[in-house]
Amino acid sequence: MTFEELGIREDILKAISELGYEQPMPIQEKVIPVLLNNEHDVVGLAQTGTGKTAAFGLPVLQKTDVKLRQPQTLILCPTRELCLQIADDLLEYSKYINDLKVLPVYGGSSIESQIRSLRKGVHIVVATPGRLLDLMKRGTVKLEAIRNVVMDEADEMLNMGFTESINAILAEIPKDRNTLLFSATMPPEIARIAKNYMNNPQEIVVGNRNESTNNVKHRFYMVHAKDKYLALKRIADFYPNIYGIVFCRTRKETQEIADALIRDGYNADSLHGDLSQPQRDLVMQKFRIRNLQILVATDVAARGLDVNDLTHVINYGLPEDSDIYNHRSGRTGRAGKTGISIAIIHIKEKNRLRDIERKIGKQFEAGTVPTGKAICEKQIISLADKLEKVKVNEEEIAELLPSVFRKLDWLTKEDLIKRLVSLEFNRMFEYYRDATELDIPDERGGRRERGERGDRRSGGAGFARLFVNYGKTDGVFPAHFIDIINENVPRRVEIGKIDILQNFSFIEVEEQSADIVINSLNKIKGLDRKMVVERAQPEGYHGAKKRKFQHEKKERGGWKKNR
Structure with a gap:
């Protein structure tokens, strides 16, 4: 199958041929005929780098009426960088389409210049949701002629909190449009958008749903x-x-x-x-x-x-x-x-x-x-490979070589190679000569037995119970405490049961490491609220402490925000 057989016209074929496009990638082969024939709305599930931009970009360009100087296609994407990348690709594909205008619209750039470009007339708008909404509120972007809406990396847009913005934008676009949604995964939010704003969409999957690329x-x-x-x-x-x-x-x-x-x-x-x-x-x-x-x-x-x-x-x-x-x-x-x-x-x-x-x-x-030995060997082989493949410009260095030959004439071939390798890698050789090999844990790693539901059982004898002033209110889970202990305590620590309550938690650690865990975690900086860790006291003591934390006036951020 070729792009010509898919129905791509001559002027676009010429542009993509110059870019090195030869055979359509799987998603292009599946998507392009559907879009050219206006058969269905499309939900395309494919990983980044599978050729999605050309899959929707080529048919969108082909269907654009250059004489109508109004936005006919809207492409929504999550970030400024992707917005610019898509716009650049479309400009490359449309190199031989006279007077076709593509405008990237994004925050962090002058909105006045974008407004001026819109007033002059554009055919395709590539936009981040936030900046497009600003333009819509100012009444400076007209969407009544939109016939194609593309949402690229839709799952990323939802992850970044653009759900309401997308809903507001789609509500203002004519309902007799084609809607194309491209995503690497299919979370429930994507399914809801497809149900609410798409007309019996055809799902096109490259690979398996939510599967990583085979490459x-x-x-x-x-x-x-x-x-x-x-x-x-x-x-x-x-x-x-x-x-x-x-x-x-x-x-x-x-x-x-x-x-x-x-x-x-x-x-x-x-x-x-x-x-x-x-x-x-x-x-x-x-x-x-x-x-x-x-x-x-x-x-x-x-x-x-x-x-x-x-x-x-x-x-x-x-x-x-x-x-x-x-x-x-x-x-x-x-x-x-x-x-x-x-x-x-x-x-x-x-x-x-x-x-x-x-x-x-x-x-x-x-x-x-x-x-260290394996690394040094790999580095030397890499240098040898570069020397073997380096391009020698004979004419430019011809005048310089005689003096170099005279300078190094006393060295044998072996001496030259040794000096070259030493010049390049002495610092690395010295580092790995003095570096001790890492102490690699085994697969078991002293991991404690878990209960049927995956909760850690009490460590019992030999374990100390610690109080920590972070709980469910802070959005913490056992994995967070395990990570912060591993990252901040300068030795391996055996961890037992972890109980997370509303405003504080209890963690069991091996008795011999309890003091170093307490000292290490109490020294952590960079949190919005200081972490307090101490040995657990009788229940009544912590009941009073719980009431104290409930009445604290300090603003609490989530664990991820704090860290």
């Missing part, structure tokens, strides 16, 4: 929580040509990991919500042109980052939601290429890993953290 290998490395960063360094060193994203859960952790990588000589930077838009744009530009090898990012900040050639996605700890993991891993292995999604986990995250395996329908392979 991605899933691998985990089990380490002690205190060794996560050291494991990250070894993994990065083991893949000399790594071009990837390291996902962290919080802004604070993202900046800390990026700072540590930069300090240790890695070509890295951070992307998170505390950056200004100019800072964010600069980081993303450096990453796109590969001036950065490693981008450390939060999930929210990385949304809409469209980069096709990522070799690795590294989860610096697992997300709570398997859909989030799917989105992360789907950023590699795109456009027919292969990629690796890595999870660096500690023993308490093993059950979460198994849960993600069940939901994505993939099994993680267990990786062994590379040894």
Whole structure:
């Protein structure tokens, strides 16, 4: 099957041929004929990087009446970056369609310039929901001629809180439109939008529902929580040509990991919500042109980052939601290429890993953290490979070589190779020569037996019961306490039963570690409300303490906000 056989006309075929498009990708083959023939509304379920933009973009361009200078297609997407990426792609596809106008509409840019462009006349509007609503309220964007509505990465838009905005926008668009909804997953909110705003939609699935792409290998490395960063360094060193994203859960952790990588000589930077838009744009530009090898990012900040050639996605700890993991891993292995999604986990995250395996329908392979010797060998082979393939510009260096030859004439071939390798890797050799190998926990990791419902049984003798001033009001779960102990206590701690009450909790830890756990958790900074941990007192004491916390006037944020 070719694009011509799918019904794409000559001027568009010429543009996409120059872009290197040869054979339609599966989702393009399925979606394009449906849209060209106006047969159905469409719900397309496919991972990022499967060719969705061309799947809806080519038929939308072909159906546009250039003589009618009003918006005929509206494309909604979650972020400024994705908005610009889609607009750029459509402009490339329409290179030979005279006078066709595509306008990206997003926050963080001058609304006045966008209004001026709308007044001059545009055919396709690519918009983030918030900015489009602003324009609608000002009466500066007309939607009565809209015949196609596309919602790209719809699940991300809902995750970002755009549900009400989407409902408000769709309510103002003519009902005799075609609606196209593209999503990587199919949560209940997407099904509700399809039911309320789409007319008997045809569901087109590439792969299986909520399944990760087959081009991605899933691998985990089990380490002690205190060794996560050291494991990250070894993994990065083991893949000399790594071009990837390291996902962290919080802004604070993202900046800390990026700072540590930069300090240790890695070509890295951070992307998170505390950056200004100019800072964010600069980081993303450096990453796109590969001036950065490693981008450390939060999930929210990385949304809409469209980069096709990522070799690795590294989860610096697992997300709570398997859909989030799917989105992360789907950023590699795109456009027919292969990629690796890595999870660096500690023993308490093993059950979460198994849960993600069940939901994505993939099994993680267990990786062994590379040894210093293996890393140095991999680096040397990579250098040899680069030397073997380097392009030599004979004419430009011809005049310089005689003096170089005279300078190095006394060295044998073996001497030259040794010096070249040493020049490149002495720092790494010295680091791994002095570095001790990581103490890798076994699969059991001292994990305690669990009750039938998965709750931890009481540790009994040898365990201390601790009081913590965080409870259900703060949105905490047992996994949160396990994570914060593993991340902040400088040694492995055996954890027993965890009881989470409304305003505080009780945690059992091994007696020999109780004092260091108390001291470590009481020193945690960066929370909106100080964490207080102490040995549990008789019931009456904590009953009074509970009443005290209920009457506190301090504002309480959720656990995720605080951390």
